[in-house]
Amino acid sequence: MRTRSIEKEIVNGSEIFVPLNKLKKSPKNARKMPHGEASIAALAGSIAAKGMLQNLVVEPEIDTDGEGTGFYLVTVGEGRRLAQMLRVKRKQIKKSEPIRCVLDTANDPKEISLDENVTRTDMHPADQFEVFTYLAEERGFGAEEIAARFGVTAQVVRQRLRLGAVSPNLMQIYRDGGLTLDQLMAFAITEDHERQEAAFERLSHNREPYAIRRLLTETNVPAQDRRARFIGLEAYERAGGTILRDLFSEDQGGYLEDVALLDRLTKEKLEGIAAAVVESEGWKWAQAFLDYPHSHGLRRYYPDTVELSAEDEAAYEAAQTAFAVLSKQCESAEELPDEIDERFGELEAEIERLEAKRQTYNPEVVARSGVFVILNHDGSLRIERGFVRQEDEPSKDSSVGEDIGVGARADTIPGDNDGCPHSASEDETAIGKPLSDALLRDLTAHRTLALRLALGEQPDVALIATVHAMVAQTFYHQDTSCLDIRPNSVALAGHAEGIEDTAAAKALADRHDRWAAQLPTSPSDLWGFVVALDYDSRMALFAHCAALSVFAVKVPWEKKPCAWATADTLATIVGLDMTTHWSPTVRSYFGRVTRDGIMSAVREGVGAEAAERIAGMKKDAMAATAEQLLAGTGWLPTVMRTRAESMPDAETSQNSTALAEEGSYTVAAE
Numbered sequence: 001m002r003t004r005s006i007e008k009e010i011v012n013g014s015e016i017f018v019p020l021n022k023l024k025k026s027p028k029n030a031r032k033m034p035h036g037e038a039s040i041a042a043l044a045g046s047i048a049a050k051g052m053l054q055n056l057v058v059e060p061e062i063d064t065d066g067e068g069t070g071f072y073l074v075t076v077g078e079g080r081r082l083a084q085m086l087r088v089k090r091k092q093i094k095k096s097e098p099i100r101c102v103l104d105t106a107n108d109p110k111e112i113s114l115d116e117n118v119t120r121t122d123m124h125p126a127d128q129f130e131v132f133t134y135l136a137e138e139r140g141f142g143a144e145e146i147a148a149r150f151g152v153t154a155q156v157v158r159q160r161l162r163l164g165a166v167s168p169n170l171m172q173i174y175r176d177g178g179l180t181l182d183q184l185m186a187f188a189i190t191e192d193h194e195r196q197e198a199a200f201e202r203l204s205h206n207r208e209p210y211a212i213r214r215l216l217t218e219t220n221v222p223a224q225d226r227r228a229r230f231i232g233l234e235a236y237e238r239a240g241g242t243i244l245r246d247l248f249s250e251d252q253g254g255y256l257e258d259v260a261l262l263d264r265l266t267k268e269k270l271e272g273i274a275a276a277v278v279e280s281e282g283w284k285w286a287q288a289f290l291d292y293p294h295s296h297g298l299r300r301y302y303p304d305t306v307e308l309s310a311e312d313e314a315a316y317e318a319a320q321t322a323f324a325v326l327s328k329q330c331e332s333a334e335e336l337p338d339e340i341d342e343r344f345g346e347l348e349a350e351i352e353r354l355e356a357k358r359q360t361y362n363p364e365v366v367a368r369s370g371v372f373v374i375l376n377h378d379g380s381l382r383i384e385r386g387f388v389r390q391e392d393e394p395s396k397d398s399s400v401g402e403d404i405g406v407g408a409r410a411d412t413i414p415g416d417n418d419g420c421p422h423s424a425s426e427d428e429t430a431i432g433k434p435l436s437d438a439l440l441r442d443l444t445a446h447r448t449l450a451l452r453l454a455l456g457e458q459p460d461v462a463l464i465a466t467v468h469a470m471v472a473q474t475f476y477h478q479d480t481s482c483l484d485i486r487p488n489s490v491a492l493a494g495h496a497e498g499i500e501d502t503a504a505a506k507a508l509a510d511r512h513d514r515w516a517a518q519l520p521t522s523p524s525d526l527w528g529f530v531v532a533l534d535y536d537s538r539m540a541l542f543a544h545c546a547a548l549s550v551f552a553v554k555v556p557w558e559k560k561p562c563a564w565a566t567a568d569t570l571a572t573i574v575g576l577d578m579t580t581h582w583s584p585t586v587r588s589y590f591g592r593v594t595r596d597g598i599m600s601a602v603r604e605g606v607g608a609e610a611a612e613r614i615a616g617m618k619k620d621a622m623a624a625t626a627e628q629l630l631a632g633t634g635w636l637p638t639v640m641r642t643r644a645e646s647m648p649d650a651e652t653s654q655n656s657t658a659l660a661e662e663g664s665y666t667v668a669a670e
Helices: 037-050 078-089 109-118 125-137 143-150 154-164 168-175 181-187 193-202 209-216 226-231 233-238 259-281 310-329 338-356 363-368 437-456 459-476 503-518 523-532 535-548 561-574 595-605 608-613 619-630 650-662
Strands: 015-019 023-025 056-062 068-076 098-103 285-289 299-301 370-375 381-388
Touching (some): 023 056, 023 078, 037 078, 037 143, 068 078, 125 143, 125 154, 143 154, 154 181, 168 181, 168 193, 181 193, 181 209, 209 619, 226 233, 226 259, 233 259, 259 285, 259 381, 363 381, 459 535, 595 619
Parallel strands (some): 285 370
Antiparallel strands (some): 015 098, 056 068, 299 381, 370 381
């Protein structure tokens, strides 16, 4: 039996070596919250590289009889003990590894464990950054090696090295408290000290990190830019381009510094595709553009609808049937297996391929027409076909084009009366001489008055005449109607970036193209086309033309409160639901409003509690979180909401119709 205690064998304050498996956590340690895994891993890495720089402080474990158990309780250095245990698990040392300790049986264990954690001053971060830089530049350690020596990730080391490369002047301002760590990280997006200091001088009252990053990247192009997506970052770098990367935030790939190179690569790739389209499809010409050239002024021809071959028709039916069967089998599945999802994609691609074969251009159109190759705002390619230049238009005495059977749309059409018959009044003579201008105006004024009276009494004919006038303006851009109706369709691309790539814009363009493909080539045949339409089709064409003239954009240089109010009323009547066309994202909304605006949206769309949770976030993080919180909630900014308003009831509508027929009108007082 042991008769002496450990304290009598070893003098207090002695340095001893204790096997690791004989060390235990002291129940008297002041730290109750466990060490984090990352901190233990960092300690393990540091010890592996440099040894244990600090001793453990221990006391012997005493049993109930006052005798030592042979184990020691770690009063100070529990984190280092756990780090050594991690090294055992990694098979770097044995569990019996001797650990250098100092025996302390005089001091209160709780007090000295508290003392170790509170009676110290952490190193200033700036000092850390500079030492990391020293290790890299003076000692020649790479990021991976430094990471291993300190038990951190290589990304953390790269961040420290980037911070260590910040301008010494800004680093001193940071030490003096003139900059926060978040602001310093924003400056570290570039290693150019002059740019950093110039941006610092330009800072106004807004010193948010996002504002600093914006100043430092204002001449660069984000990697999410459509040109960068189209070219690809690897191709850009192979051509000698450099990328500025932000190591401290989600930069979505960084910022491209050589804008001229990016533009050149984009232009060359678009022009290469344009040349390939001409070679493979036989078009007369092709032009490449970054944006759709709305002012091209060219007539456009559309493809003819043709029947599929028997083989293609059979393949089409088979693909449709397979798709329907697969859809039926999976209609109750919450999540599709990868192979089923892949099969759906294959069937959809096959159906689209075969449907595309139903549309073909007349070879004569291809031989004298061209193509626009355009870069969409999402970086995808867009090819628009069938445009004919004025010099390539068929001559008026040529039959070419009259029997092509395709619709045409143009911004301008060559010729004053191209395709329109002469009016009988133009050939009218009086005793062999042309009528004078004064007499001609007099006579036709009376005729105009009579036409107004007669047309007002025949609503069906008036509708046909209105549709004819609107279609002539919308698709042919010619004054082929005697009705002075001029619908104007303003391009929206200049008001909202990327709007042409949205689902709504594509649906509108598809609808326009479907109508254009049905219209006669010559405007002289348009009246007969409109008359031949059934009532529903005529109303649909009328609605399409009217819809294209809608302009409800609020621009600062035009104040049109009545027009805006009309747009609100129109939205209510048609039941406009903007949640099916638009959703608030960082790019579309939250990144473009203030922090208060973001919190207000979250408060309104989710609740006050959610708004309070994001109140302390940086703006970038707040915007991203708001996008996630409001996804699927249907929240919209006020300017995009539709008023809830009831439609007039049937009785009111009948009364209004009766009053209109009687020629009596009343104005309700508001």
